[in-house]
Amino acid sequence: MSLQFINAEKRVNDTVVFPSFNLNVDTGKVIALYSSVNVREQLINLLLEKTRLSNGQILFSNTPEEIGFLFLDSGLYERLTVKETIQFSKRLYGTTIPVGETLRKIQLDSKQNVKINRLSHSEKKRVQLACLLIHNPFIYILEEPDQNLDLETKRIFISVLNELKIQKKSILILTGNLESAITSSDEVYRLDENGLHNVQIQEKTDGNEEQLEKNNELEEQATAVVQPVRFEKIPTKVNEKIVLFDPIEIDYIESNEGQSFLHIKGESFPSVFTLNDLEQRLLPFGFFRCHRSYIVNLQRVREVITWTRNSYSLVLEDAKKSTIPLSKTKMAELKEMLGL
Template sequence: MSLHFIKAEKRVLDSVIFPAFDLLVNPGKIAAVHSNVNIREQLIELLLGRTVLSNGEILIGGSSFSEKKLTIGFLFLQSGLYERLTVEEMLRFTQRLYHSDTSVDETIRAIQLEAMRKVKIKQLSFSERKRVQFGCVLLQDPDIFLLEEPDQNIDLESKRIFLSILQSLKKRGKTIFILTMNLESAITSADEVYRLDENGLHNVSIENPKEDIEETIAEPILIQPVRLEKIPTKVNDKIVLFDPLEIDYIESSDGQSFLHIKGESFPSVFTLNDLEERLSPFGFFRCHRSYIVNLQKVREIITWTRNSYSLILDDAPKSNVPLSKTKMATLRDRLGL
């Protein structure tokens, strides 16, 4: 089933998020759109049916999007997994939820977690959780797969599994639409790559043949700068390990760094400078001399005065993190604003 954007344009108030563009993704094709966070989120909201285009239309299989939106399966950047469940329980729950005929056992084999099927989600590494998340989408067996940053910060083994599943879906005639800020990831994963920005949609020429891309995959340093899976903290003489993307922000006070996670604070064994270096590949940003923020958790940028800014996070307490005036321009560049 095809996914077709026709003269699709999105404006918010007087701002153009993206100008009118045309894009057709046919069954059996993998297309990736490289864009900034704002454009990516707007495209996802459109395909979730939470907002509408300012101009143009979206067709699915030649029909109006509003009639066919349930044929899309979404792989979001945030996992949405139930940590108290085991791998098998999570997948069986998804199977029942979507009344799926797809085999759970086959899905576990596809994501290569047979040895961990009885392990709880909370005990898995970030990359293993990502595989479970992908397995949940496979169980939905949609006509169209929309994948948001599908291989961001996953390990080399998981990347190979992900690419193998993509090729399998392609052979089955599925339509695959990838949204990413990582151009190398887009080129590695997709048949067709586009860049969408304020100037419109542009085709990105893929010069490397498939054989060269496979050689590139074999070099983990060239794929993504993943250097660690866990950030340690010390609590009551115990070492507690957190996935980087669990962290909302980090604060330094009196020479001690604290990780803020789901409204709780945990002392870190690293300095703020160490954490900045370690977490930069995971999308963290030094927004203030005493703060590092997970940009994926930022919901709003507030201007209080000409020289005073704050970042409002999309966490439970709606945390307010200061943003230095000197960091504002850098942040705009990072977000593509």
């Protein structure tokens, strides 16, 4: 049983929450939607049928038991024990899955008689996951499933996901953390007011970085004429995966102790290239080396602030209103570029 979004569009008054998009969450796949809190809440309300789409449709079974949710808020009864909580879910959904087997999956069999209010945040999340496993729906909707979890619980969560994939379940993760989305899923999509976009991911292997360098050399040799606009992705590393970003997604780049970091919507990602390499690659896309340790996307700059005669800063129009330094010599270059 798959979950399908067909020409799904949501508007609130005159504001576009997300424009029309199509997405199919197939059986045996884990799909992550990376979005803002507002988009995530709208999607959950739509899936719960509390609200309706402005246009399009969401297709899944008409039977409520065939779709299950793991919410950010646990909603557990604090006075019940772990075992009592799971037994309550078993009676509620009328399933035949053994409680003991589920306790072993979440590795809380040793704490089955401990009350919920005495568990850690991560242990409570495991109990919440156990209740969902007891429910045993065809479609799983997971809201920020690994937020603030300890390493052991994250490992258990990934193990459960792999088992659900083998069972041919359809799994949709809704998160505002890109690293979490990449680590947990097979495919990652970004959904915002500009629509649905695939986040390109490659599994990292030992020879990947050497291959990237070879590809870059071949690209340079094959390019006899400098193009005014270049279409290319900028690779970053997240755990064992390589994520490819469009240059226009990047707010600014910072170099710290020889390592370059891309800053994108409040998150930081290590780059496989040096700051000098990135400066050359991103020049055709409107990026500017504003400081020896910073490159900025000029389309993101909102203000230029003068602190003293020799001290300047750029304020970006991102959510954090990030402030990055602008050196005196670069200020002169920027003025010339702006025609001031």
